[in-house]
Amino acid sequence: MAADDDTAELRARELQDREARARAMGGAAKLARRREAGLLNAEERVERLVDPGSFVESGLLAVSSAPGADRESTPRDGKLTGFGRVDGRPVAVVSNDFTVKGASSSQTNMKKIGHVKRVATERGFPIVFFGESSGARMPDNMGARGMGTQLGNDPQQYVRERESPWASAVLGQCYGSSAWYTCLSDFAVMRKGATMAVASPLLASAAIGQTVEPEELGGWKLHSEVTGLIDRVAETDEEAIDLIRRFLSYLPAHRNEAPPRAEPPGVVGDEAAAAIRKTLPESRRQVYDMRKMVEAIVDPGSFFEMKPAFGRAAVTGLARMDGQTVGIVANNPRHKAGAMDVPACEKCTRFLVMCDSFNIPLLLFVDTPGFVIGVEGERMKAPGKIMNFMTALQMCTVPKLSVIMRKSYGQAYLNMGGGRNSDEVIAWPGAEISFMDPAYAVEVVTWGRDVDEAERERLRADMARDSTVWGLAEIFAAQAVIAPEDTRAHLIRMLEVHQTGLTGGIGRHRMAGWPTTY
Amino acid sequence: MADHEIAADVTGTVWKIVRQAGEAVAEGEAIMILESMKMEIPIEAPAAGRLAELRVAEGDPVAEGDIVCVVTA
Numbered sequence: 001m002a003a004d005d006d007t008a009e010l011r012a013r014e015l016q017d018r019e020a021r022a023r024a025m026g027g028a029a030k031l032a033r034r035r036e037a038g039l040l041n042a043e044e045r046v047e048r049l050v051d052p053g054s055f056v057e058s059g060l061l062a063v064s065s066a067p068g069a070d071r072e073s074t075p076r077d078g079k080l081t082g083f084g085r086v087d088g089r090p091v092a093v094v095s096n097d098f099t100v101k102g103a104s105s106s107q108t109n110m111k112k113i114g115h116v117k118r119v120a121t122e123r124g125f126p127i128v129f130f131g132e133s134s135g136a137r138m139p140d141n142m143g144a145r146g147m148g149t150q151l152g153n154d155p156q157q158y159v160r161e162r163e164s165p166w167a168s169a170v171l172g173q174c175y176g177s178s179a180w181y182t183c184l185s186d187f188a189v190m191r192k193g194a195t196m197a198v199a200s201p202l203l204a205s206a207a208i209g210q211t212v213e214p215e216e217l218g219g220w221k222l223h224s225e226v227t228g229l230i231d232r233v234a235e236t237d238e239e240a241i242d243l244i245r246r247f248l249s250y251l252p253a254h255r256n257e258a259p260p261r262a263e264p265p266g267v268v269g270d271e272a273a274a275a276i277r278k279t280l281p282e283s284r285r286q287v288y289d290m291r292k293m294v295e296a297i298v299d300p301g302s303f304f305e306m307k308p309a310f311g312r313a314a315v316t317g318l319a320r321m322d323g324q325t326v327g328i329v330a331n332n333p334r335h336k337a338g339a340m341d342v343p344a345c346e347k348c349t350r351f352l353v354m355c356d357s358f359n360i361p362l363l364l365f366v367d368t369p370g371f372v373i374g375v376e377g378e379r380m381k382a383p384g385k386i387m388n389f390m391t392a393l394q395m396c397t398v399p400k401l402s403v404i405m406r407k408s409y410g411q412a413y414l415n416m417g418g419g420r421n422s423d424e425v426i427a428w429p430g431a432e433i434s435f436m437d438p439a440y441a442v443e444v445v446t447w448g449r450d451v452d453e454a455e456r457e458r459l460r461a462d463m464a465r466d467s468t469v470w471g472l473a474e475i476f477a478a479q480a481v482i483a484p485e486d487t488r489a490h491l492i493r494m495l496e497v498h499q500t501g502l503t504g505g506i507g508r509h510r511m512a513g514w515p516t517t518y
Numbered sequence: 519m520a521d522h523e524i525a526a527d528v529t530g531t532v533w534k535i536v537r538q539a540g541e542a543v544a545e546g547e548a549i550m551i552l553e554s555m556k557m558e559i560p561i562e563a564p565a566a567g568r569l570a571e572l573r574v575a576e577g578d579p580v581a582e583g584d585i586v587c588v589v590t591a
Contacts (some may be wrong), residue, residue, distance in 0.1 A: 285558050312527075336528045337557035368556040372530060376582060439556050 022060050022075040026099025034099070040237040042080045042097035045130045045171065048241045049083030057082040059112040066106065066140045073307035075100055078133075079109040081116045086248055089260075092120035093132040098172055101132030105141075105177050107150055113177075114154055124254030126165040128244055129181045135199070150322040151164050160184050162512045163218045164254040167247055169240040170194045170223075170230070173214065183229055184516050186354050187247040187306070188231045189240045226348065228310035228343055229517065246304060250325045251284075251317040251358050251431030255512070258359050258505030259325035265299045271483030272296045280484060283436045284406065284432070290332040290365060293405065297365075297488045299323065306351060311343030312336075313372070316351040318360070330365035331416065333406075339414060341372040345385035346518040348415075352392040353511045361399040361495060364417040369437055371411040388518055390415050397507040399423050399498035401491060404431040404469070404478070419477060426490060427478045431469040438463035501517050522564050522589045526580040529559055530554025539572045552580060569589030 023461060025031060025041060034041055040048065046055055058081050064074035078100035083092055094113050098104035103109075120127045160166070168182040170190040181195045182188045190196065199220030204210045204217065212464045216222070223230035234240035252259045275296035279288050296304050298319035305317035312335035317328050329348050331338035340348070355362055370387055371377070383468050393400070393415060404416030404427040413433060414421050427433075435441070438460045446456060472478040499505060533553035537543055548560035549569060563569075571588040580586060 183521045283558075285556060287557060287559055333557065337559055339528075339555055369557065372528075376529075437556055 002119065003449070018061050021072070025075055025097050027050065030099040032038050038206060038236065040173070040241075041099065042076075042095040042130070045237060045241060046080060046082070046093050046095050048238055049128060049245065050086060050091065051088065054085035055093070055377065056084070057080055057114060059108075062108050062112060064101075064106055064137075064140075065108045066137075071139075073101070074106075074108075075107055077109040077112070078103040079112055080113040080292075085118065086126075086245055087228065089248075089253055090125040091121075091248070092116040092125065092127045092502055093130070096132045096172075098132045098134075098179060099417075101137060103132055103178075104134050105150075106137040106347045107140070107518045108230065110150070110154070110177075114157070121163045124164055124169065124256065126248055126251065126253065127195075128248075129166070129168040129178070130241075131168055131174040131182050131196070132194075133174060133176060133178040146276045158184065160513070160516055161353075162186070162255060162509065165248065165251045165358060167235075167244045169234075169244055170196045171237055171240060173200065174218075175200050180236030186251075186358075186516075187232075187244065188230050189232045189234055189243045190223060191237055191240045192220050195219055196223060196229070208448070224307070226243055228307055228347060231306045232308075237242050247318070250320075250360070251511045252306065254416075255358055256506055259369030262299075262302075262320055262323040263326075264381035265302075268488060272300075272488060276484045280405070280430075284430075287333040289334040289336060289437065290330045290338070290367065293365065294328055294330060296324070297491070298328070303328070307347050311345070311347035312339065313338055313368075314344035314348050316347055317363075319363075321363075321488070321495055321510070324495060325360050326495070327351060327360045327362045329362060329416075331368035331412075333367050336372060338368040338407070339372045340368060340415075342380040342382050343383045345371075345382070345389045348394045349385075349389045349518050350516070352389070352396055353514050356396040356398050356507055357509050357512050359398060359500075359505055359507050360496070362396065362422075364400065364402040364422060365490060366402060366404045366408045366413075366416040366418075367406040367485045368409065368412045368416065369407050370412045371415075385518070386411060386415065392511060392514075393417070393421055395510045399500065401426065401494055401498070403487060403491070404428065404433065405484070406430060406432065407437075409437060410435055424480070424481060424494050425458065425472075425479045426487075427469045428487075429469060429470060431472070431478075431479060431481075433469065433472050434463065434465045434466075434467040438467065443488065455469055473474040519590055521570065522567075522591060523585045524549070524561060524564065524587050524589060526552060526561065526582055526584050526586050528552060528554045528559055529582045530559065530580060532574045532576050532578045532580060532586070533558060535572065535574075535576055536560075537569050539569055541569050543567060543569050549589070550574070561586060563589050563591075565589065565591035566579060 063071040080095040166185040167187040174196040195214040195218045220233045279292045302320040315330040400422035401424045402422035410415040442460045530552045534551045537549045543563040545566045552559045570590040
């Protein structure tokens with residue numbers, strides 16, 4: 001080729017050719033198979049997430065840098081990265097392209113992830129990960145030179161300081177980095193049929209001789225019900241991505257701003273009050289679903305539950321009160337009578353850390369007979385988990401408002417904001433507060449003594465009388481006793497009182513570097 | 519038709535049997551009520567169907583995770 005032929009036109013054509021090659025991803029056949037399976041490809045997932053026309057890609061022309069690698073077979077090096085907007089606010093995106101070498105991690109694509117992570121962190125906006133990758137690329141990572149070249153060169157790669165929110169969707173098989181980033185995220189959604197695990201069933205079979213189905217190794221039921229590593233489950237890619245959009249709508253772009261305010265719903269009237277009255281049983285022995293209570297108190301339709309199938313004796317989720325983002329931590333009498341077990345403690349701890357890190361005020365709704373006791377809990381380190389939860393609550397610097405709706409007993413009284421563990425303790429007239437249920441307390445105080453039934457009943461009645469809300473109000477351990485139907489209005493007013501005006505709604509984030517799994 | 523094995527989600531005792539084996543059950547309907555921590559905790563049908571099997575009787579102790587009944591839906 002003569003020098004004169006190297007014109008701007010030719011260079012422009014080469015750019016077009018390279019862009020087209022990158023956008024072809026792993027080829028028409030692989031993309032067609034995904035479509036037939038009802039799966040979005042890496043580009044379509046980004047399009048579903050961001051506002052139309054807002055995406056600018058970073059690294060479209062990047063390919064594998066491995067010696068001898070076929071550059072033509074690694075468009076984008078298997079990971080699509082860039083910046084877009086969600087509801088007008090900036091966001092960074094990492095979308096794994098499984099059609100290119102299983103979106104395996106390599107030198108170039110790890111640099112791409114590192115870049116958008118660094119930009120999002122330093123400029124202050126969320127990162128969204130679409131997980132679907134097979135793990136480290138082989139054979140690039142093999143051997144001492146492979147390891148030394150490929151891995152461990154970013155000492156901040158797995159550090160979460162919670163500078164800005166992270167959200168992940170598990171949308172296929174996720175081994176290696178896709179699993180790691182999911183676990184590091186503030187919100188994780190999983191599509192049914194996807195898998196997340198340390199290593200694939202194939203490796204489990206080869207290395208330890210364990211034959212296991214992907215679903216059993218790391219499917220949606222395992223992670224939503226047993227491990228709690230997943231916050232929500234979706235039927236489709238589209239639903240998963242929409243859940244991420246919704247999650248982000250509650251969060252600030254970064255930790256140095258207050259969460260965005262939505263349009264207040266206007267007057268929420270008698271219907272909500274009636275729902276509260278209808279939900280609360282007459283008998284203190286009967287259970288109810290706390291989620292109905294939450295929905296009756298917060299802005300209509302605003303409750304976004306996290307981990308609904310995990311640690312169900314507790315309820316956690318984001319919601320709005322008169323347009324303001326709040327975090328709900330509640331006991332659910334519907335499950336284990338509201339007695340929190342180890343999974344419930346883990347769920348509460350993780351949620352408290354997230355809310356505090358992103359300046360989200362907390363509402364604690366209390367109805368618990370205490371923590372679950374017994375052998376199973378002790379084997380799962382219950383005392384340590386209860387203290388993690390308690391430490392997290394005490395380290396929170398966002399406003400904390402606690403509503404004792406019915407029972408509040410023992411250490412759980414403290415974990416749910418009793419005493420000075422919340423900024424305001426608000427109680428309903430039927431609230432009962434004590435160290436333990438009078439029925440059990442009688443057994444303790446009469447242990448080893450010959451006490452007749454009449455005396456036991458007298459003791460029980462005295463203890464029950466001493467456990468009423470009025471004692472709490474008289475010594476100012478409750479700042480207000482209110483009718484249940486006034487709860488919404490009272491909380492909205494108290495959120496105004498406790499708005500952190502001195503710092504513009506920004507907390508101290510003392511748990512920013514806490515782990516993401518407990 | 520699928521069998522749903524229903525486990526107790528809390529350790530306690532069987533306080534009351536509400537539905538007998540062979541009876542039709544609606545989704546969400548209480549099959550039995552456990553007592554734990556002085557609370558009445560219903561065991562509900564996960565789906566509409568027939569109560570195929572009752573594995574406990576009133577007064578029986580149950581541990582968390584014990585299968586207490588089976589619903590065919």
